Amino acid sequence: MSSAEAPWQSIARRKQQEQLDSIPKDWILKTRPAANRNNVLAIPRECGLLSAQEIEITERYDATALVKELAAKRLKSVDVVTAFCKRAAIAQQLTKCLTEIMFDEAIARAKQLDDHLARSGKPMGPLHGLPISVKDSFKVIGKDASIGYASLCFKPAESNSALVEMLLQAGAVIHCKTNIPLTLQALDSHNNVFGRVLNPANLNLTAGGSSGGEGALIAMRGSVLGAATDVGGSIRIPAMCNGLVGVKPSHGRIPYAGQESGGIPGTETLSIRAVAGPIAHSVRDCELFFRVIGDLEPWTFDPECVAQTWEQQVVRSALRTPSLSDHMRRLRIGIVTTDGITTPLPPVQAVLEEIRTTLKSNAAIEVVELDITSLLSQCQSLANGLFGVDGANTAFDLLEATSEPISPWLKSRLRRKKNLTAEKIRDLQARRNELQTRFLDIWKADGGYWKNATGSASSLDVFICPVAPHPTPKIDTWNTVSYTSSFNLLDYPAATLPIRPIRVTDLNTKMTDQASAPSGWEKYNRKLWDGNRSEFLGGTLCVQVVSQAKQERVLLQALSKLQESLAGLKEDKAVKPRL
Numbered sequence: 001m002s003s004a005e006a007p008w009q010s011i012a013r014r015k016q017q018e019q020l021d022s023i024p025k026d027w028i029l030k031t032r033p034a035a036n037r038n039n040v041l042a043i044p045r046e047c048g049l050l051s052a053q054e055i056e057i058t059e060r061y062d063a064t065a066l067v068k069e070l071a072a073k074r075l076k077s078v079d080v081v082t083a084f085c086k087r088a089a090i091a092q093q094l095t096k097c098l099t100e101i102m103f104d105e106a107i108a109r110a111k112q113l114d115d116h117l118a119r120s121g122k123p124m125g126p127l128h129g130l131p132i133s134v135k136d137s138f139k140v141i142g143k144d145a146s147i148g149y150a151s152l153c154f155k156p157a158e159s160n161s162a163l164v165e166m167l168l169q170a171g172a173v174i175h176c177k178t179n180i181p182l183t184l185q186a187l188d189s190h191n192n193v194f195g196r197v198l199n200p201a202n203l204n205l206t207a208g209g210s211s212g213g214e215g216a217l218i219a220m221r222g223s224v225l226g227a228a229t230d231v232g233g234s235i236r237i238p239a240m241c242n243g244l245v246g247v248k249p250s251h252g253r254i255p256y257a258g259q260e261s262g263g264i265p266g267t268e269t270l271s272i273r274a275v276a277g278p279i280a281h282s283v284r285d286c287e288l289f290f291r292v293i294g295d296l297e298p299w300t301f302d303p304e305c306v307a308q309t310w311e312q313q314v315v316r317s318a319l320r321t322p323s324l325s326d327h328m329r330r331l332r333i334g335i336v337t338t339d340g341i342t343t344p345l346p347p348v349q350a351v352l353e354e355i356r357t358t359l360k361s362n363a364a365i366e367v368v369e370l371d372i373t374s375l376l377s378q379c380q381s382l383a384n385g386l387f388g389v390d391g392a393n394t395a396f397d398l399l400e401a402t403s404e405p406i407s408p409w410l411k412s413r414l415r416r417k418k419n420l421t422a423e424k425i426r427d428l429q430a431r432r433n434e435l436q437t438r439f440l441d442i443w444k445a446d447g448g449y450w451k452n453a454t455g456s457a458s459s460l461d462v463f464i465c466p467v468a469p470h471p472t473p474k475i476d477t478w479n480t481v482s483y484t485s486s487f488n489l490l491d492y493p494a495a496t497l498p499i500r501p502i503r504v505t506d507l508n509t510k511m512t513d514q515a516s517a518p519s520g521w522e523k524y525n526r527k528l529w530d531g532n533r534s535e536f537l538g539g540t541l542c543v544q545v546v547s548q549a550k551q552e553r554v555l556l557q558a559l560s561k562l563q564e565s566l567a568g569l570k571e572d573k574a575v576k577p578r579l
Contacts, residue, residue: 033094054087066224077111082110136148159258185210187206228276272485287556333359343469371451501541
């Protein structure tokens with residue numbers, strides 16, 4: 001180390017060399033993409049490193065199809081895992097989406113699983129032989145969970161996170177961990193150790209955060225199913241940025257125990273609880289994730305998990321498969337167009353209108369206009385207060401230990417403050433409980449928030465709203481998390497559902513007049529729209545679907561029906577997965 005070099009720089013260099021050494025030399029790209037090529041999604045198919053079978057495995061199957069093929073011995077785990085490891089290696093070279101690379105261990109485990117199946121005739125579990133990626137915050141024995149801090153590098157975990165343990169017991173193969181933002185509190189995944197995650201659909205756009213590495217890796221099909229976390233939008237935002245399905249459950253549905261947060265243990269219980277959930281290409285793969293974890297009794301791995309299997313969870317009559325004798329009500333879906341803080345930009349408004357029109361033409365669905373701005377507008381400031389319980393002091397302690405600089409997006413947003421007092425935390429939690437109670441009325445026909453209900457049902461199943469007030473923006477320009485963090489505050493399950501690519505025609509609409517006294521968020525949104533709008537191209541327009549607390553099964557089944565009903569809006573010429 002030179003005299004001018006800070007400690008973090010030496011650590012980062014060693015860690016990056018470790019990554020490079022973990023990729024077989026014949027998996028290294030022979031040529032780099034042209035400097036003016038912004039979309040690199042097709043490079044794995046074009047580069048010549050993947051065989052025809054490996055392209056077939058990684059592009060034509062989703063996770064649900066793969067586990068069936070693996071259990072039936074029509075595919076071998078070693079072939080499937082090797083294919084995804086090679087593709088993950090290519091994705092890493094193009095987008096810096098990985099942290100810990102475990103290809104050798106994954107292929108060795110895949111061989112063991114194949115041997116087990118050949119001997120016993122039975123798969124190891126419901127995810128037998130399936131490669132799954134996990135966010136860097138999950139602990140895997142023998143691997144770092146540095147979450148981008150130089151001071152946490154080269155300190156391998158001595159135990160697995162609860163969810164990792166469950167996935168392994170289900171027969172899955174963990175082949176890599178994925179990149180995140182420094183502090184886990186940014187909307188763009190950059191840290192000084194592993195670099196910045198790039199969006200493979202448009203390298204100029206953000207890949208999102210804090211699960212940006214998962215989003216980029218799955219978009220490039222270097223993984224078929226990923227485990228991520230979310231405390232303010234960290235599953236749903238990367239899913240939006242990369243055109244994927246991402247589901248944030250309520251706290252206590254999926255095990256979260258054993259994560260590395262960079263904070264003092266116990267602090268999270270005073271704030272908004274982070275949760276774990278899946279990111280995937282299909283709704284049914286997310287449902288597979290919830291079904292498998294639910295049926296493996298997660299409450300025996302994490303004491304805070306609810307003691308309910310998948311079949312024991314709530315499901316609405318409108319979401320069951322009807323028979324001729326059933327007198328079933330229609331699925332009732334609310335439409336929320338704004339949070340009352342930041343007005344969505346025209347492309348977001350346009351896709352909401354397309355959804356409204358399409359769903360209204362579906363006889364099995366009733367659409368309700370839902371005005372909850374008076375409640376949603378209170379969520380952001382309350383969430384921000386609870387996020388600041390420890391005043392970011394542990395984050396800055398970790399940075400200062402190696403003289404590490406803070407990431408660009410965080411420079412003007414994060415600074416040391418005093419820890420909140422017990423009285424302040426008590427008051428914030430009391431306000432949250434009061435708001436959660438008031439929100440119960442939005443689900444009821446007589447609650448005062450519905451505008452045009454015509455059916456006989458007395459309750460709402462789910463509602464649709466934006467993920468963000470803008471399409472996927474350039475690197476380090478994300479505006480606000482008010483559309484996502486509100487549902488962490490309320491502990492509502494919420495998911496990102498891709499609808500269609502953003503089009504040139506979406507960029508030609510004029511903004512409606514601003515409010516007479518626009519907020520800073522509103523002014524920033526206007527600035528995004530007044531800039532070079534062509535920079536949004538390459539992104540996917542998505543919406544958020546939200547259900548009541550602990551109703552993940554309702555949410556997943558509604559997502560499936562919505563995906564089917566809205567399929568006509570999607571201009572997708574990509575290869576369809578084999579079902």
